[in-house]
Amino acid sequence: MGAAVATPWTARARRFEENVATREPAWVKGVLITIALAFFGLFLLLPLMTVFAEAFRKGWQVYFAALVEPDALSAIALTLLVAAIAVPLNLVFGVAAAWAIAKFDFRGKQLLTTLIDLPFSVSPVIAGLMFVLLFGMQGWFGPWLMAHDVKIIFAVPGLVLATIFVTFPFVARELIPLMEAQGREEEEAAIVLGASGWQTFWRVTLPNVKWGLLYGVILCNARAMGEFGAVSVVSGHIRGRTNTLPLQVEILYNEYNFAAAFAVASLLALLALLTLVIKSLVEWRGRQPLNAGEESQGVPA
Amino acid sequence: MKIIHLTRTLLVLALTVGASSATLAQATLLNVSYDPTRELYQDFNAAFAKYWKDQSGETVTIQQSHGGSGKQARSVIDGLEADVVTLALAYDIDAIAEKGKLIPQDWQKRLPNNSSPYTSTIVFLVRKGNPKGIKDWDDLVKPGVSVVTPNPKTSGGARWNYLAAWGYALKKPDGDEAKAREFVGRLYKNVPVLDSGARGSTTTFVERGIGDVLIAWENEAYLARKELGPDQFEIVTPSLSILAEPPVTVVDRVVDKKGARKVAEAYLEYLYSPEGQNIAGKNFYRPRDPQIAAQYAGRFAKVTLFTIDEVFGGWQKAQKTHFDDGGVYDQIAVQH
Amino acid sequence: MSAGQSRRVLPGFPLALGYTLVYLALIVLIPLGAVFLKSATLSWEQFWTVISAPRVLASYRVSFGVSLLAAAINAVFGLIFAWVLVRYSFPGKRIVDALVDLPFALPTAVAGIALTAIYAGNGWLGQWLEPLGLKVAFTPLGILVALTFIGLPFVVRTVQPVLEDLDTELEEAAASLGADRWQTFQRVLLPVLLPALLTGFALAFARAVGEYGSVIFIAGNVPMVSEITPLLIITKLEQYDYVGATAIAVVMLVVSFVLLFLINGLQLWANRSRART
Numbered sequence: 071m072g073a074a075v076a077t078p079w080t081a082r083a084r085r086f087e088e089n090v091a092t093r094e095p096a097w098v099k100g101v102l103i104t105i106a107l108a109f110f111g112l113f114l115l116l117p118l119m120t121v122f123a124e125a126f127r128k129g130w131q132v133y134f135a136a137l138v139e140p141d142a143l144s145a146i147a148l149t150l151l152v153a154a155i156a157v158p159l160n161l162v163f164g165v166a167a168a169w170a171i172a173k174f175d176f177r178g179k180q181l182l183t184t185l186i187d188l189p190f191s192v193s194p195v196i197a198g199l200m201f202v203l204l205f206g207m208q209g210w211f212g213p214w215l216m217a218h219d220v221k222i223i224f225a226v227p228g229l230v231l232a233t234i235f236v237t238f239p240f241v242a243r244e245l246i247p248l249m250e251a252q253g254r255e256e257e258e259a260a261i262v263l264g265a266s267g268w269q270t271f272w273r274v275t276l277p278n279v280k281w282g283l284l285y286g287v288i289l290c291n292a293r294a295m296g297e298f299g300a301v302s303v304v305s306g307h308i309r310g311r312t313n314t315l316p317l318q319v320e321i322l323y324n325e326y327n328f329a330a331a332f333a334v335a336s337l338l339a340l341l342a343l344l345t346l347v348i349k350s351l352v353e354w355r356g357r358q359p360l361n362a363g364e365e366s367q368g369v370p371a
Numbered sequence: 372m373k374i375i376h377l378t379r380t381l382l383v384l385a386l387t388v389g390a391s392s393a394t395l396a397q398a399t400l401l402n403v404s405y406d407p408t409r410e411l412y413q414d415f416n417a418a419f420a421k422y423w424k425d426q427s428g429e430t431v432t433i434q435q436s437h438g439g440s441g442k443q444a445r446s447v448i449d450g451l452e453a454d455v456v457t458l459a460l461a462y463d464i465d466a467i468a469e470k471g472k473l474i475p476q477d478w479q480k481r482l483p484n485n486s487s488p489y490t491s492t493i494v495f496l497v498r499k500g501n502p503k504g505i506k507d508w509d510d511l512v513k514p515g516v517s518v519v520t521p522n523p524k525t526s527g528g529a530r531w532n533y534l535a536a537w538g539y540a541l542k543k544p545d546g547d548e549a550k551a552r553e554f555v556g557r558l559y560k561n562v563p564v565l566d567s568g569a570r571g572s573t574t575t576f577v578e579r580g581i582g583d584v585l586i587a588w589e590n591e592a593y594l595a596r597k598e599l600g601p602d603q604f605e606i607v608t609p610s611l612s613i614l615a616e617p618p619v620t621v622v623d624r625v626v627d628k629k630g631a632r633k634v635a636e637a638y639l640e641y642l643y644s645p646e647g648q649n650i651a652g653k654n655f656y657r658p659r660d661p662q663i664a665a666q667y668a669g670r671f672a673k674v675t676l677f678t679i680d681e682v683f684g685g686w687q688k689a690q691k692t693h694f695d696d697g698g699v700y701d702q703i704a705v706q707h
Numbered sequence: 708m709s710a711g712q713s714r715r716v717l718p719g720f721p722l723a724l725g726y727t728l729v730y731l732a733l734i735v736l737i738p739l740g741a742v743f744l745k746s747a748t749l750s751w752e753q754f755w756t757v758i759s760a761p762r763v764l765a766s767y768r769v770s771f772g773v774s775l776l777a778a779a780i781n782a783v784f785g786l787i788f789a790w791v792l793v794r795y796s797f798p799g800k801r802i803v804d805a806l807v808d809l810p811f812a813l814p815t816a817v818a819g820i821a822l823t824a825i826y827a828g829n830g831w832l833g834q835w836l837e838p839l840g841l842k843v844a845f846t847p848l849g850i851l852v853a854l855t856f857i858g859l860p861f862v863v864r865t866v867q868p869v870l871e872d873l874d875t876e877l878e879e880a881a882a883s884l885g886a887d888r889w890q891t892f893q894r895v896l897l898p899v900l901l902p903a904l905l906t907g908f909a910l911a912f913a914r915a916v917g918e919y920g921s922v923i924f925i926a927g928n929v930p931m932v933s934e935i936t937p938l939l940i941i942t943k944l945e946q947y948d949y950v951g952a953t954a955i956a957v958v959m960l961v962v963s964f965v966l967l968f969l970i971n972g973l974q975l976w977a978n979r980s981r982a983r984t
Contacts (some may be wrong), residue, residue: 083796085875091882092794092875098888099795106791107803109784113856114809117821120831124824163730170723182727184971188735191963191970193917195937196956199944200738203745206449207471208949210741216450224451235734258716267718289811296814298920299937303944306451308401308436316816316920321437323820324570325409326598328578335817342812350805441945448947466947522928525945564845564927565934567941580829581845696760696948704930705761 121339124332136322136330137337144310145318145334151226152301152314153294156233160290164241165283169271172249173257183246189238197235198303201228224306229314232300237290244286248279285352292345296338400433400635403453405440405527405617406570407591411654412457418650419641423634431634439568440527447471447622454626454635457619459527459569461485462686464620473624487616488642489656492676493535495607496576496585496592503583507609508539511584512557519582520562521572523693523700527617528569530694532586535613537693538682542611556703577604588615589671590655608672613679742960745953757954762930763939767958770936773847774915777854782908785862786900792863793870807863810856815920822853823925845927850935853921858911865907869900869977902977909973913966917959 086092093099126133136142167186171179189197203209205222215222222228256278260270276283298316305312313321315338322331404412416433423431436443436451440459447453448471458464461479468474479486497505503516511518521529533555540546540554564581566572569591576585577599584607585592596604619639626632641647648658652667683689693699746754757763791797792804810818826833826843836843843849873896881891919937927933936959943952 082871083794083800086794087796089875089879091879094888102787102791103795103797105784106788109788110803110806113852113859114806116825116831117818117856118806118809118813120821120824121817124821163727166723166730167727169719170727173717174720174724176720176724180971182731184967185731185735186727187967187971188739188963191913191917191967192739193919193937193940193956193959193963195919195940196742196917196959197738199940199952199956200742202449202944203741203949203953204738208449212450221450221452223449224446231734235738238734254717261716261718270717271719292812296812296817298814298816302920303941306436306446307438308434308451311434316814319814319816319820324406324437324568324574326574326577326595331820335814335820338814338817342809342814345812346805346808349808350801439945441947442941445945445947470947522942524942562929565929567923567928567938567945575845579823579827579844581827694946696946696951701762 118339118343121332121336124328125336127332128329132329133333133336136327136333139330141310141313141321142318142330142334145313145315146337148226148229148311148313149295149315152229152233153291155230156237156294157287157291159234160237161241161283161287163238164243164245164286167242168245168249168279169275171246172252173254186242187239189235190243192235194236194297194299195303197300198232200235201231201304223304224308224312226312228304229301229312232304233294233297236297236300237293240290240293241283241286244282244289245279248282249275252278281352281355285349288345288348288352292342295341398429398431398634400431400454400631400638401436401452402433402455402457402638403436403443403447403451404457405443405459406437406568407528407588407594408457408617409435409437410594411590411651411656414654415642415647415650418646419638422641422646423637426637427634429634433638439521439525441525442567447473452625452629453622454629454631455619455621455639457617459615459617460530460686461616461618462530462690463527464618465686467622471624473622474620475623478620479618481620482639483643484659485616486618486620487659488619488639488647489617489651489658491589491615491617491656492612492674493532493586493609493615494589494592494612494672494674495609496573496587496595497583497605497607499603499605501605501607505584505607508536508554508558508611511536511561511586512554514561516561516584517563517582518558518561518584518586519564519572519576520586521569522565522567525567526569526572528588528591529565529572530689531588531613531615533693533700534679534683534689535609536586538613538677539609539611541682542677552699552703555699556706559703589657593655593670606672608674611675611677613682614676616678739960742953742956745950746957749950749954754954757951758958762934763936763955765931766934766936766939769847769850769932769934770916771962773850773935774854774912774918777851777858777915778908778912780851780855781858781862781911782904785859785907785911786866786904788859788863789866789870793867808860810858811860815857815918816924818856819853819921819924822849822856822921826852826925844925845933847926847933849925849927850922850933853925854915854918857918857921858915861910861914862904862907865903865910865977866900869903873899899980902973902980906970906973906977909966909970913963913970916962916966 171183201223204211205215205228206212207216222231256274257270260274265273296316301314302317305314305317307313307317307321309321315334319331319335319338322334402412412435416435420431420433423429440463443456444458444463444466447456447467456464456467464478468476468478495505497503504510505516510516520532523529523533536558537551537555540551541548564575566575569588572585573587573591573595575581577595587595592606596606619642621632621635621639626635642651643659645660645663648660648663652658652663655670657671658664658667679686679689691698749757788807792800823830823844825831826849828834828837828842828844830844833844843852877895878891881895886894917937922935923938926935928938936955940952940955943955
């Protein structure tokens with residue numbers, strides 16, 4: 071299995087390395103690899119290692135004590151809850167948007183695609199500000215909500231809204247190009263053969279895009295659980311009630327409790343790593359059938 | 372169909388959250404406070420919960436929220452349902468009265484001592500051995516001295532710091548407004564990092580090793596020395612400083628809606644009780660009660676204190692002249 | 708014509724598009740509209756005064772200047788990175804490839820405290836850099852480090868697939884015509900990679916301009932020197948200056964929109980030039 075995973079990769083690079091026309095002198099290769107690895111070490115590996123090193127600086131006991139502390143536990147629970155609401159909503163949206171954009175032609179399609187990307191380039195701080203303007207006591211709906219005792223900001227709904235906004239494009243962005251590339255023929259054939267719309271979606275479309283969908287969902291999830299700027303504006307920072315994990319990191323950091331701050335941070339870093347592992351698996355699974363064919367042709371044994 | 376489902380989910384969610392806080396309301400208080408009071412209210416909340424249980428038989432849970440004073444006031448104005456606010460300066464609570472209309476304008480007259488159950492002042496934290504020989508405010512404006520203080524725009528403590536420096540320069544024998552402005556301008560030229568809150572500055576100074584001197588709340592300086600190593604830091608008290616009065620108040624609109632006025636008022640009054648004053652003293656605040664203050668007198672250096680009212684004519688005026696957009700601080704910052 | 712046909716054949720268009728539009732309006736358009744509406748309570752002169760105050764102008768210089776620099780660094784190193792990942796085999800390559808996405812997945816606050824711990828004067832690297840006169844944390848250089856970290860995956864991930872799909876014939880033809888590798892890269896490969904490279908650059912830039920979480924920990928936040936625009940929005944907000952905060956937010960939003968349309972244009976160009984080769 072391990073060998074199977076490695077084959078397309080090494081084989082692919084080897085294709086370039088063995089071709090006189092596409093390879094560089096050994097020293098150029100060496101220099102480029104060194105630069106890339108140095109950059110990698112400095113900017114990616116070092117921060118990651120720092121999180122864990124700082125988390126364990128005072129030993130395992132301090133580490134675990136920081137994680138089972140009631141405020142940390144409630145931050146974990148809140149983070150999970152927020153992600154559990156935000157991610158499925160964005161998932162449904164992503165599928166609907168991708169179906170409309172990839173399978174149909176209509177005017178304003180390009181504009182719609184751009185608008186879906188919008189939250190990606192909006193500063194998280196502005197994302198938080200918007201919801202304060204809308205639902206804050208000084209905002210448009212605030213007084214009405216207050217009168218009816220419905221809390222949006224400084225409560226779970228506000229955190230959910232801010233998170234949905236920030237992670238809005240992730241699933242759609244992943245699915246649209248994938249479904250566009252897959253074309254419409256298969257679905258059209260299914261319909262012609264008498265399948266209903268839902269049947270077509272579940273049996274034809276979904277199996278085709280499931281890996282891309284999964285990738286979009288986990289990326290969406292990682293961002294949902296890790297968002298800081300936007301939720302910081304709408305949270306109210308009530309200990310044990312409206313603090314998500316990233317906010318808990320900030321609080322502990324501000325209490326001179328650096329080991330605990332990094333311990334909680336390491337949970338989030340672990341989540342990030344897990345996301346990357348799943349992502350790599352997904353990519354490999356998604357590519358596998360394609361690669362197998364391509365490789366067997368491209369590389370003479 | 373999906374849309375209906377979505378709105379229904381959101382509605383149910385919103386109602387659940389709203390309802391759950393309503394049923395708990397009787398026995399929960401939310402205290403929205405500023406940065407350096409974390410340890411104080413940790414101790415005080417435990418003591419008050421016990422006291423309240425003995426008094427009324429009711430179990431009270433106190434939730435805390437901490438952050439920069441301005442940010443906290445902003446949250447309350449925007450609808451964070453604080454039963455009591457315990458902030459760094461009266462101006463921020465004034466804002467809650469003015470912009471949020473959640474409390475009456477004369478809130479500060481409702482409790483003794485300007486509604487400030489404890490006071491503090493502004494001192495310097497320096498590294499062990501005081502390598503730059505810092506003794507008084509004049510040493511902070513010398514070239515080559517690096518000073519850490521938070522951003523006066525966002526931090527209450529930072530405004531006290533700024534005003535203390537200003538007052539010192541003004542009260543010098545040949546001091547006047549122009550000289551004070553020049554003095555404070557030079558001081559901020561020596562500041563390499565402006566964190567948004569007092570806690571951020573302490574972390575920068577202590578943990579990151581930036582700066583030769585931290586201008587800080589007295590209680591914050593003592594706490595930092597206690598928590599992070601008495602062998603690493605020294606406290607320097609200047610010859611003259613400002614009397615910082617962090618005020619407290621009940622948020623009327625919230626407690627009346629929740630029916631929590633009684634317990635909220637008892638909570639603040641307990642701050643003035645001997646037990647409350649003792650806890651304040653233990654956490655390096657200066658108690659108001661003369662008897663209790665006498666017990667802790669040995670902890671604090673003697674320092675001449677001036678009040679904001681006598682030098683600046685109160686918070687409203689100070690804020691307007693110095694910290695509003697286009698105010699003196701902005702003019703100084705731009706000259707950087 | 709085929710469009711007309713498929714619209715007839717495939718079901719679900721009204722539902723999918725309707726849902727998409729409603730959700731988009733509720734979550735994105737209406738809230739963003741609120742920002743513009745709020746800033747409209749200012750007169751044009753007032754608006755202009757707020758967004759052109761010296762401190763605000765300085766924050767644009769920091770935010771946009773450093774973001775541009777970070778995106779440029781990422782364009783260069785990202786290209787090398789993508790090249791190495793596609794063209795060479797070396798041990799540990801799969802792990803390196805997987806970890807490129809770390810800045811996507813790692814919460815920005817975590818990145819912020821980790822980078823600060825590394826580059827502060829008493830940090831892992833800071834203690835070696837500081838004696839050399841190189842202060843990173845709490846200076847604009849620190850912001851540059853944070854924004855470079857944030858933007859790294861964008862260039863790599865936009866260039867990598869293009870590089871992978873590239874036919875070797877192009878280079879073989881160039882080689883047979885006597886071009887050396889550098890000439891081939893400059894004249895043949897770079898023009899093909901350019902659209903993707905620019906897209907990655909613009910994405911990294913867009914992301915960096917709005918970044919908040921990782922920057923506030925490592926920037927000194929000193930006005931005129933190391934204060935970023937999102938921090939200024941927060942600062943205004945904490946002074947109860949809602950309108951001022953939204954005015955600056957509007958400036959940033961307009962820049963985001965322009966960038967986004969630019970990116971979309973670039974992507975179209977990239978797709979077309981890919982289709983052509």
